[in-house]
Amino acid sequence: MxxxxxxxxxxxNFTLQANLSLPAGSRAAVxxxxxxxxxxxxxxxxxxxxxxxxRVRWNGEDITNTAPGKRPVSVLFQDQNxxxxxxxxxxxxxxxRPDLRLNHAQKARVGQVLAHVGLEGMENRKPANLSGxxxxxxxxxxxxxxxxxxxxxxxxxxxxxxxxxxxxLRLLDQFTTENxxxxxxxxxxxxxxxxxxxxxxxxxxxxxxxPVPTEPLLDNPPPGLRAYLG
Amino acid sequence: MAAGIFAIRRDWGGGAVAAALAALILGxxxxxxxxxxxxxxxxxxxxxxxxxxxxxAMLSASLSALLAIPVARALARRRFPGRALLVTLLGxxxxxxxxxxxxxxxxxxxxxxxxxxxxxxxGLPEITIYGWQGVILAHVFFNLPLSVRLILQxxxxxxxxxxxxxxxxxxxxxxxxxxxxxxxxxAVLPGVWLAVFLVCLTSFAVALTLGGGPRATTVELAIYQAxxxxxxLGRAAMLGLIQIALCLAAMSLARWIxxxxxxxxxxxxxxxxxxxxxxxxxxxxxxxxLAAVFxxxxxxxxxxxxxxxxxxxxxxxxxAALRSVVMALISAALAITLSLVLALSVARSKSRLIEAAGMxxxxxxxxxxxxxxxxxxxxxxxxxxxxxxxxxxxxxxxxLPFGLRALIPAAxxxxxxxxxLADSLDMQGLARLRLLTLPRLARPIGFAGxxxxxxxxxxxGVITLFPSDQPTLPLKLYQLMNSYRMADASACAxxxxxxxxxxxxxxxxxGRLA
Numbered sequence: 001m002x003x004x005x006x007x008x009x010x011x012x013n014f015t016l017q018a019n020l021s022l023p024a025g026s027r028a029a030v031x032x033x034x035x036x037x038x039x040x041x042x043x044x045x046x047x048x049x050x051x052x053x054x055r056v057r058w059n060g061e062d063i064t065n066t067a068p069g070k071r072p073v074s075v076l077f078q079d080q081n082x083x084x085x086x087x088x089x090x091x092x093x094x095x096x097r098p099d100l101r102l103n104h105a106q107k108a109r110v111g112q113v114l115a116h117v118g119l120e121g122m123e124n125r126k127p128a129n130l131s132g133x134x135x136x137x138x139x140x141x142x143x144x145x146x147x148x149x150x151x152x153x154x155x156x157x158x159x160x161x162x163x164x165x166x167x168x169l170r171l172l173d174q175f176t177t178e179n180x181x182x183x184x185x186x187x188x189x190x191x192x193x194x195x196x197x198x199x200x201x202x203x204x205x206x207x208x209x210x211p212v213p214t215e216p217l218l219d220n221p222p223p224g225l226r227a228y229l230g
Numbered sequence: 231m232a233a234g235i236f237a238i239r240r241d242w243g244g245g246a247v248a249a250a251l252a253a254l255i256l257g258x259x260x261x262x263x264x265x266x267x268x269x270x271x272x273x274x275x276x277x278x279x280x281x282x283x284x285x286x287a288m289l290s291a292s293l294s295a296l297l298a299i300p301v302a303r304a305l306a307r308r309r310f311p312g313r314a315l316l317v318t319l320l321g322x323x324x325x326x327x328x329x330x331x332x333x334x335x336x337x338x339x340x341x342x343x344x345x346x347x348x349x350x351x352x353g354l355p356e357i358t359i360y361g362w363q364g365v366i367l368a369h370v371f372f373n374l375p376l377s378v379r380l381i382l383q384x385x386x387x388x389x390x391x392x393x394x395x396x397x398x399x400x401x402x403x404x405x406x407x408x409x410x411x412x413x414x415x416x417a418v419l420p421g422v423w424l425a426v427f428l429v430c431l432t433s434f435a436v437a438l439t440l441g442g443g444p445r446a447t448t449v450e451l452a453i454y455q456a457x458x459x460x461x462x463l464g465r466a467a468m469l470g471l472i473q474i475a476l477c478l479a480a481m482s483l484a485r486w487i488x489x490x491x492x493x494x495x496x497x498x499x500x501x502x503x504x505x506x507x508x509x510x511x512x513x514x515x516x517x518x519x520l521a522a523v524f525x526x527x528x529x530x531x532x533x534x535x536x537x538x539x540x541x542x543x544x545x546x547x548x549x550a551a552l553r554s555v556v557m558a559l560i561s562a563a564l565a566i567t568l569s570l571v572l573a574l575s576v577a578r579s580k581s582r583l584i585e586a587a588g589m590x591x592x593x594x595x596x597x598x599x600x601x602x603x604x605x606x607x608x609x610x611x612x613x614x615x616x617x618x619x620x621x622x623x624x625x626x627x628x629x630l631p632f633g634l635r636a637l638i639p640a641a642x643x644x645x646x647x648x649x650x651l652a653d654s655l656d657m658q659g660l661a662r663l664r665l666l667t668l669p670r671l672a673r674p675i676g677f678a679g680x681x682x683x684x685x686x687x688x689x690x691g692v693i694t695l696f697p698s699d700q701p702t703l704p705l706k707l708y709q710l711m712n713s714y715r716m717a718d719a720s721a722c723a724x725x726x727x728x729x730x731x732x733x734x735x736x737x738x739x740x741g742r743l744a
Contacts, residue, residue, distance in 0.1 A: 048650050069656020080647055085669045099661030 002182055007044055007054035016040050018208035025180040028211045029193035032203030033228045038186040041208050042152045046075050074148040076156035081139035082127045088138045089123035095142040113141045133164040144175050153185040169196050190218050244575020247568055248587030255594040258602025263467040265605050272468055279452040287430035290369035295423045298377035301521045304514035306385035318735060320375040323525055325734050327688025327704055328435040330723045334528030335368055364440035373426040375525060384418035403506045425635055428477055428592040449473045450595055470598045477593040536720030543721050547706055554703040557622050558687040558733055564626035565633055565682035573637035577645045592631045596624055600692035621693045625686035633678030640674040676741015680734035687730045
């Protein structure tokens with residue numbers, strides 16, 4: 001269970017509060033107008049942004065003051081998911097050991113995961129020599145390898161074509177189901193939410209609302225969301 | 231954006247280095263002031279020196295920064311054979327030992343120089359390099375290339391994806407200037423101007439050799455004269471305080487002007503730029519050619535004179551050369567470590583105190599620093615045993631601001647682009663240094679190390695304050711000149727120049743290849 005207890009953050013004119021829970025293994029879309037605080041919500045869960053008030057708990061344990069890398073969290077960002085000076089295998093290997101001192105078994109494991117996402121033989125390529133879809137797969141491979149119980153997706157597939165996006169979501173679906181991963185996905189696309197996330201967190205008027213079932217919400221959206229979805 | 235608790239725990243390194251720097255620089259100044267037993271008043275001569283210092287530094291900085299823009303733009307958007315060599319050589323006048331550079335300038339612009347020979351042949355009036363115009367000329371000679379390189383780094387910090395995007399949107403050169411180049415220049419130029427301004431504010435050897443007299447005496451030269459000729463430590467300390475006030479005022483001014491560039495990261499794809507065609511190709515060629523001639527000619531003049539004599543140099547010159555190389559390498563290692571700690575710390579925290587501490591050496595004059603250390607330590611240690619370690623330390627410190635100019639923006643970008651990713655992967659400590667910081671910052675680190683090594687190699691400042699029977703190569707050159715062994719001095723100058731350049735090249739090249 002991921003608990004956001006009375007989280008409150010203010011940065012200049014911007015405020016966001018959140019008081020909600022997500023059961024382990026559930027998936028929620030995070031939907032709201034631009035600038036409403038979708039990425040801010042994820043940043044607080046990931047540990048990049050410290051809330052002014054409130055706690056973040058995972059299975060009852062307070063992780064509010066835990067460093068980002070020590071949290072039970074993996075993040076896929078909108079961009080900059082890979083280090084350009086490291087090869088695909090090294091970028092993935094960071095998920096096992098941040099100092100990259102991998103033993104033989106761990107190296108083999110990196111190769112397997114890369115093969116699993118369809119990048120066999122591309123271990124030594126640098127990101128600049130991979131297509132956008134391949135770069136996303138490398139980042140995804142690292143997420144699979146880390147297998148943290150919480151996965152935050154900050155529009156990582158926004159730049160991908162429809163077919164690639166569907167393919168990525170399929171891989172994610174399979175992996176998160178197998179591992180009972182808790183997923184929060186920021187998205188602008190209602191279809192992604194319908195296909196991938198049974199519940200949705202609506203962010204509006206400075207507050208992240210508790211998750212509600214996606215289909216009824218999107219079928220019959222409240223006025224603010226209706227205006228945003230168009 | 232990182233939580234305050236994490237930032238504080240990691241930041242002690244930068245804070246400690248900053249505090250030690252401040253203690254050393256302010257402490258030595260205090261020692262000089264204390265030795266003076268109160269501050270003496272200043273006469274009209276001193277105030278004229280203050281005015282000249284400000285005026286020449288403003289003019290030198292403005293000329294260097296403005297002239298550097300077309301050259302940097304031309305180098306950024308043109309590819310031609312010898313470009314890489316030229317970019318490396320642009321580091322040359324800045325790292326060229328001052329005394330060698332002045333010999334070169336005199337051989338071109340001096341009374342018996344090439345220019346005046348030509349003027350005489352055509353019956354034109356002669357020009358003189360001595361006086362304020364010589365000071366400005368030498369300062370632009372030293373600082374134009376530094377400005378070009380710093381602005382060029384700014385240009386290269388614009389990801390090539392942006393230029394590609396601009397090309398695909400059919401931007402005219404004016405549109406590129408408006409959307410890409412001017413924002414970058416607005417971020418980079420104040421820092422460049424300030425760096426040159428401060429160098430000129432504390433420039434000493436140029437004023438000593440080309441200036442002097444009531445119309446071209448800088449505060450720094452006045453301090454030297456107060457020490458050496460009058461031994462009036464009170465006046466020297468007062469002038470030192472005025473100099474620091476001037477520098478601090480300039481720095482606080484620039485803090486308002488400087489706006490950091492907000493360019494995203496590129497994916498290291500090789501440059502495939504093609505500059506605009508038409509008349510801009512001609513102006514770009516002209517800018518590059520003029521800059522190259524202005525910078526290379528004096529160095530060629532010295533080389534022609536001294537090169538044939540190198541095999542005949544006496545053994546003690548070679549001993550001095552080896553000594554200087556070892557000292558320069560230690561200085562560079564020290565400077566790289568300190569500036570990297572400071573730059574990473576500045577990038578992490580929003581506090582400007584640490585950055586200000588890193589820039590303190592610009593405020594300090596090596597002369598005051600060395601004299602202060604001499605006063606503080608003369609009771610406990612023999613001056614002879616102090617000469618080399620103090621020179622190494624002061625040279626490392628004096629190189630810090632220039633390394634930081636290159637390292638801080640790069641460290642900030644690194645943090646903005648990959649800080650979160652590295653944090654989320656728990657990359658910490660040595661692993662982060664080895665896998666992220668060093669590879670991503672290799673270029674500015676190489677540049678900073680090259681500057682530090684070459685500056686230490688060619689420095690003739692602090693070492694002269696300490697009597698020593700173990701001269702560095704620049705001191706040896708100075709001794710040769712003083713004993714009018716001009717042929718040996720020329721050869722020694724070529725050797726010194728060659729070693730300084732070789733050190734810079736090795737570091738800079740290493741950073742580019744890494």
